[in-house]
Amino acid sequence: MSFSDLSLLGWTGSRAAELPDDTVPARVARVDRGAAEVIAADGQHHVRYSAPVRRASAADPVALPCVGDWVALRLLPEGRYELDAVLPRSTAFVRGGVSRDSVGGLSGDGQGQVLAANVDVVFVAEPSMHSTDFADLGRIERLVALAWESGGTPVVLVTKSDLFDDGLDDLLADVRTAAPGVDVHAVSSLRGEGVELVGSYLGGSRTAVILGPSGAGKSTLVNALAGADVMETQQVRAADGRGRHTTVHRELIPLRGGGIVIDTPGIRRIGLYDMNQGVDLVFSDIEELAERCRFGDCGHDGEPGCAVRAAVESGELPERRLESWRKLQREAAWMASRTDARLRKEQQNKWKIITKEMRRSGRNRP
Numbered sequence: 001m002s003f004s005d006l007s008l009l010g011w012t013g014s015r016a017a018e019l020p021d022d023t024v025p026a027r028v029a030r031v032d033r034g035a036a037e038v039i040a041a042d043g044q045h046h047v048r049y050s051a052p053v054r055r056a057s058a059a060d061p062v063a064l065p066c067v068g069d070w071v072a073l074r075l076l077p078e079g080r081y082e083l084d085a086v087l088p089r090s091t092a093f094v095r096g097g098v099s100r101d102s103v104g105g106l107s108g109d110g111q112g113q114v115l116a117a118n119v120d121v122v123f124v125a126e127p128s129m130h131s132t133d134f135a136d137l138g139r140i141e142r143l144v145a146l147a148w149e150s151g152g153t154p155v156v157l158v159t160k161s162d163l164f165d166d167g168l169d170d171l172l173a174d175v176r177t178a179a180p181g182v183d184v185h186a187v188s189s190l191r192g193e194g195v196e197l198v199g200s201y202l203g204g205s206r207t208a209v210i211l212g213p214s215g216a217g218k219s220t221l222v223n224a225l226a227g228a229d230v231m232e233t234q235q236v237r238a239a240d241g242r243g244r245h246t247t248v249h250r251e252l253i254p255l256r257g258g259g260i261v262i263d264t265p266g267i268r269r270i271g272l273y274d275m276n277q278g279v280d281l282v283f284s285d286i287e288e289l290a291e292r293c294r295f296g297d298c299g300h301d302g303e304p305g306c307a308v309r310a311a312v313e314s315g316e317l318p319e320r321r322l323e324s325w326r327k328l329q330r331e332a333a334w335m336a337s338r339t340d341a342r343l344r345k346e347q348q349n350k351w352k353i354i355t356k357e358m359r360r361s362g363r364n365r366p
């Protein structure tokens with residue numbers, strides 16, 4: 001991968017002002033215990049972290065460089081670069097626990113870890129059919145919440161749309177109800193339908209991730225966008241008999257039509273934790289109804305004058321959606337109790353601004 005022009009990697013003039021003196025910019029393509037693969041204007045480099053970066057990261061893992069970060073490189077007297085600073089992130093996927101240990105629980109140390117940074121567009125891929133099941137609206141809600149939480153813009157892709165003959169329009173309508181204010185598109189990588197439209201979100205060298213369950217067709221879509229087989233799909237893995245864990249992913253993938261996709265094992269596994277305010281936006285319809293409940297702290301659980309229950313009764317609000325909302329609220333509360341307080345505050349501040357913007361532009365009106 002070679003980029004003579006960093007703007008193809010998403011570098012913008014506004015970031016230049018944040019670059020310390022006597023350093024050059026680079027973007028992190030991969031991290032590996034105390035060192036990173038970065039792409040600078042003069043090519044790819046393997047760089048170690050400076051002492052200040054190491055100290056900051058020891059105090060708070062959120063300061064560790066991660067894929068997608070823009071960083072400052074300083075040329076050392078012996079002629080190699082050192083990673084001197086992580087430039088301020090515009091967006092970040094933060095995981096609440098540092099490690100998911102073998103029992104599958106969060107580490108419980110309450111510290112965050114950044115899985116990917118400076119992601120502009122978050123595609124939420126949900127297959128129209130998953131073995132014998134239809135698209136899972138609850139999963140879409142969760143992943144859209146996570147996308148909002150990162151600061152990026154979610155776009156829902158109903159993948160494998162070719163598996164659907166009749167009723168695709170109905171399905172898309174249901175998905176739109178599950179993700180108010182979010183663009184929803186049908187995509188078939190197999191037929192090449194919708195692929196160009198997906199690519200159009202990445203104009204101006206924007207950066208994307210694709211979230212979604214295994215088998216949603218994420219790798220196939222990335223290959224279609226990249227115009228080359230940069231990802232091993234499940235089919236290829238099955239054909240050459242290699243287990244998925246041995247697959248070496250390229251983590252920062254340039255696309256033929258411009259733009260970049262970040263794909264890391266961490267982002268692939270990211271799922272159903274780390275949500276707070278994102279939930280409010282996904283359920284903006286419920287939040288709006290709740291403003292009309294008689295009691296400010298209404299639990300929508302049989303209280304008199306409850307506008308939310310009334311909407312369920314009248315069929316305006318699907319019961320399923322109220323249940324999803326309750327479930328996500330509980331999880332978000334649980335996660336929030338475990339997330340580093342400072343980080344949470346930062347996210348909340350950012351969130352207030354985004355919410356305000358959305359209110360103003362009316363984007364969260366279903």
Ligand SMILES: Nc1nc2c(ncn2[C@@H]2O[C@H](COP(=O)(O)OP(=O)(O)OP(=O)(O)O)[C@@H](O)[C@H]2O)c(=O)[nH]1
Binds near residue numbers: 159187190191213217
């Ligand atoms: N019918 C149909 N099948 C597709 C489409 N896109 C992908 N597939 C198939 O679905 C299977 C899974 O596709 P992948 O791209 O490997 O899915 P993934 O989301 O990357 O899966 P993981 O790597 O396990 O996360 C493969 O057998 C693909 O050939 C599509 O548009 N239509």
Ligand SMILES: [Zn+2]
Binds near residue numbers: 290293301307
């Ligand atoms: Zn109520």
